[in-house]
Amino acid sequence: MRRFQHYIDGEFSDGEASYPSIDPATGAAWANMPEAREGDVDRAVNAAERALYEGPWGKLTATQRGKLLYKLADLVAANAKILAELETRDTGKIIRETSAQIAYVAEYYRYYAGISDKIEGSYLPIDKPDMDVWIRREPIGVVAMVVPWNSQLFLSAVKIGPALAAGCTMVVKASEDGPAPLLEFARLVHEAGFPAGVVNIITGFGASCGAALGRHPKVAHVAFTGGPETARHVVRNSAENLASTSLELGGKSPFIVFADADLESAANAQVAGIFAATGQSCVAGSRLIVERSVKDKFVALLREKAEAIRIGPPLDMATEVGPLATKRQQDNIGALVAKSIKSGARLVTGGRKIDGEGFYFAPTILDCDHVASPSLVEEFFGPVLSVVSFETEAEALKLANDTRYGLASGVFTQNLTRAHRLMKGIRAGIVWVNTYRAVSPIAPFGGFGLSGHGREGGMAAALDYTRTKTIWLRTSDDPIPDPFVMR
16 A cells, blocks of 8 residues: 655654555555654644744745745646546545646645735834834744645645745644645645745644644644534634634535526536535535526426436546545435435435445435425535525525525526625625636635634735734934833
């Protein structure tokens, strides 16, 4: 089996323990992964702190940091094929998506390379005639980054890129469920020439690695992507070191289709929104809210498309839906579908595990009209779509906002004024109109409510990795007057 290593303080090393990684397409172990525990975490965080405050990283100009990021972007682009194959092998995500997505990940590093020397301070027109006052933006410190297994090179780029642009150092914890591509990515960091300790990449389990990282006294900020329950542990841990947090969590995103929409286009977008990536996406459009007059027609069209999806080995470029990442996830989805049907939801198609090796689950549609189905509330993180209908725009908006989450949403209509009303009314961090699942390094990404806080992408993300320092300079040569009066 292939053996992977951690990357700590500019060196590759084994963990305090190791464990096998499972190929989701076969259910068999294919690689041996290092397992970081508290000692490894402490080494990595200390290395990051030294790199920030003692090593050459803090002495580089912003332009020099940007040049290193440009080099990293070029290396990601040149190695996209290798990284894509590793992500597909270790997580089951189809090669069609990983190939395109990882090639685009390079653009995130290029974007933040350009931003590195655009992070500016300011001069304040202070109300005291003998003072000049400036604000500097400085790196927030050592950042702990906790990245999930799905789209991990993308979900790490939106953290690593802006943090490096801001001048931070970091410890990245790859998910134990498929860390291979991030551990391989460490080789590109090394080749790009980043000073030792600036980027450290480890993997391990939540209790013995993630918790130790999040509460480490030298960690200043925790950037987390994952589920709300784990996020609660992250926030509790941050009480130990009072680190700031940014949380990009899950969603139960509404996908609203009006009768005047281009139904063929909307159906393709819905397939992309719920069945692409086997539904294992935080922005999955898992709640279809469709106008009643076209519900039957639209659901029939979706059923036809869902049943025509090519399910197969994820490394086959012709495959459209691959396996789920873990057996645990396959079992959870099966149980939730069964629970929803028992509550009254009608199975339109799918709803079953696929026989044979690997963790496959058929694309599933549940008709939940007039039913209090768990599938409308709980996040599946799998290829399961729940359908409800509406008659009025007000009803559609109410259904869309009937969730504790607030990450993404989709609106499909030809009516421009209606689209603008819904853009304002939907309580979500992202609203896609007549499209879905589009991203760019230029656009902020993040949600409301249980979908977390903070934004990834755009200049705002880089600023989140800085803190402000206010500098006062007295310009008068006169002696300071009464020392007992606040100036």
